[in-house]
Amino acid sequence: MNWYEKLSQYFPIEEMKSRDHIEGLLEDRGDIYYKDEGPKHVLMYAELDDFLFIDYIYVSKDARGEGLGHKLIAKLKEKNKPIILEVEPVDDSDQDTAKRLKFYQREGFHHASSIGYSRRSLATNEVNHMEILYWSPNDRPESEIFSAMKETYKHIHTYKDKEWYGRSYEDVKEVLKIRSEEESNDIFDEKN
8 A cells, every 4th residue: 555545544535635735745845845654654744944744644553552653753853843733623433533632642742722723625525623733842832833833724735726626725814713712622631
């Protein structure tokens, strides 16, 4: 199975970029967008001046429990920049969602509870709600994580979207919002 098939089988369709989109990022934006691939993993990430964004991280089922996910995250942490990523909310019908959240919590990630993120999938036309997690080598306010997510959305998620999908994703102002105090719940507090 090639790297794209591995990602496609693991991630829901509404979270997947097309193969053309990812290959376009690797080719056109190879200065910031990277693929780290091995027999048991695929890691797709962007490295910008002030932060890293994990687009996809896949560890094969037969390698789980070997510490491979920890090693991949540790390698990114060595760059000494904040790391951000998107994760789907816990779904009681999918045990992997809770396991992923626990993994990132063990790795020292925090929930950016003040950031709301909802994007319409070009594949399914359904609205997809995601949560933003981040790790930082030093204390960073969530306002910086919000700015980094906006930059990621503009430069990675919507890169040549019209070309790859025949239509554009929603504007960043529609997708990313600052939640009110009442709307902000730390998902790590809920799932302890």
